Amino acid sequence: MVILMNEDKIVCRCEDITLKELRDMIADGYTRLDEIKRALRLGMGPCQGDICLEIAAREICRMTDKKMEDIKMPSKRPPVAGIKMSELVGDNQNEK
Amino acid sequence: MILLINTDLLVIGGGPAGMTAALKAAKKGAEVIIVERYHELGGQLIKQTHRFFGSKNEQAGTRGIDIAQGLTKEIQNMSEIKVLTEATAQGYYEDKIVTVSYQNKFRKIRAKRIIIATGASEKMMLFLNNDLPGVYGAGAIQTLMNLYGILPGKKVIMVGSGNIGLIVSYQLLQAGVEVKAVIEADSEIGGYLVHASKIRRIGVPIYTGYSVKSAIGESFVKGAEIIKLDRNWQMIAGTERFIKADTICLAVGLRPLVSLLIQADCAMAYVPELGGDVPIRDENLKTTNDQIFVAGDAAGIEEATAAMLEGEIAGLKAATEIGYLSKDAITESRRLKKELRKLRNGPISRNIRKGLSKVRGDDNVKKNRYSHLR
Structure with a gap:
């Protein structure tokens, strides 16, 4: 059996990021979600942060003594869900 | 090859809120497109094998799945409504166009009004x-x-x-x-x-x-x-x-799915009582973007009965704004709002009422966690 430390709880399932990785980042001074997103890929998987960003925001609040409503959330950009390249550019073999 | 479709009203999400919104607007004469990610309409209702209760007026005693089937049938019988299933709304752009993935093609939809009823995700x-x-x-x-x-x-x-x-x-x-x-x-x-x-x-x-x-x-x-x-x-x-x-x-709660509302630059407020970030809106569910309404769980986590009433209110107002005027629209809207107030009147809805009081008023600016993007 793989023994996990207490901080090795998965925060972001899409990108397999643990609570320890997140806490280390915050302790290193990455206290904005946008920075953490870029550094860890947190929230960049298929769910686009719908699940993990709240948990990460709460962790920032806890470690930096902020309120949830003061956390600046990362931007939301299209596309909302995954999309095939062929959908975007069209299928050239069938359409001219 | 990007196809552009024009319509009066675009409803994003074919759950309880989206279905009643589309029906209400179509009955007033509006041409409606529903974009639904799943292969059938109904949203969470299609999983709800239990009987509803709560409001006596709104489908109490009926199973969720039967409500979904009834509304789906009604929608299929309306020539004004076009349903795109297995279709995903992908983005909202500055030129007021929504992009949609549908049948392996990327489409653009230009609508006079949009009702966002995208529901929620699990925490x-x-x-x-x-x-x-x-x-x-x-x-x-x-x-x-x-x-x-x-x-x-x-x-x-x-x-x-x-x-x-x-x-x-x-x-x-x-x-x-x-x-x-x-x-x-x-x-x-x-x-x-x-x-x-x-x-x-x-x-x-x-x-x-x-x-x-x-x-x-x-x-x-x-x-x-x-x-x-x-x-x-x-x-x-x-x-x-x-x-x-x-x-x-x-089963530790739900969070409104609001990506499209944020892309559409709707002012948001962080309201824990409603599940997280929700759009600021008026009593007709109109957001701060004049083209866009919200309804159902995307506006705040509640039960399906509230979602259905919100859908109707938004659908009715959207139809009126597009230009489908009807004599009884004002009294009808008043009746729907009264019903919704009644539904939220009990002690169980105390938290919802507290949350709703936060989506209006001026102190919202402080609670907008997306304001830095605007």
Whole structure:
């Protein structure tokens, strides 16, 4: 059996990021979600942060003594869900 | 090759709110397109095999799945409504166009008004081994069991005693699954007493003031270690107890799906009582973007009856603004709003009322967690 430390709880399932990785980042001074997103890929998987960003925001609040409503959330950009390249550019073999 | 479609009203999401919104607008004469991600309409209703109660006027005593079927049939009979299933709204752009993935093509839809009824996603919980196979969201369990007839496991631990946790527990019991326990972090049961009584009568223990410390198992769930919490929700060491199970079901709340609203530059407010970030809107569900309305769980987590009323109110107002005027629109809107107020009047809706008071008014600016993007 793989023994996990207490901080090795998965925060972001899409990108397999643990609570320890997140806490280390915050302790290193990455206290904005946008920075953490870029550094860890947190929230960049298929769910686009719908699940993990709240948990990460709460962790920032806890470690930096902020309120949830003061956390600046990362931007939301299209596309909302995954999309095939062929959908975007069209299928050239069938359409001219 | 990008196709552009023009329409009066675009409804994003074909759940309870989206369906009633489309119907109401179409009945006033508007040409409507519904974009739905799943292969059929109905949203969460199609998983709801239990009877509704709450409001007597709004479908009480009817099963969710029957409500969905009734509304779907009504929509199919309206030539004004075009339904795109297995279609995903992908983005909102400055030129007021929505992009949609549909039948392997990327399409653009230009609508005079848009109603965003995208619903919600389930919240996750932090505990050790929370990614072990056998840890499910309550929505997934309902999909497996009630849509596909597949049992998630034999022995389930339910986490969360809100209405979803209680109802899904009962559905699991009906399907012959053993519900080992319901775990609730709060000191009180979250859902209606009538649901809690049902599962207590069958003998399911409800542990209030407890949380999950860890899922136990190597390659799949074999049980969970639960632990008592103090008043500040901190785990009390030494109070752990092990419960054997092959499934852990998380019913710990929902969060509005608001990506498109943020892309559309709608002013948001962080309102925990409504599940998270929700758009500021007026009594007609109009957001701060003049083209866009919101309805249902995307506007704040509530029950389907409220979502259906919100859909109707938004649909009616959207149709009027597009130019489909009707003599009775004002009285009809007033009646719908009154009904919605009545529905939210009880002590159970206290939190909802508190939340709703925060989506209007001027102090919202402080609570907008997306304001830096505007």
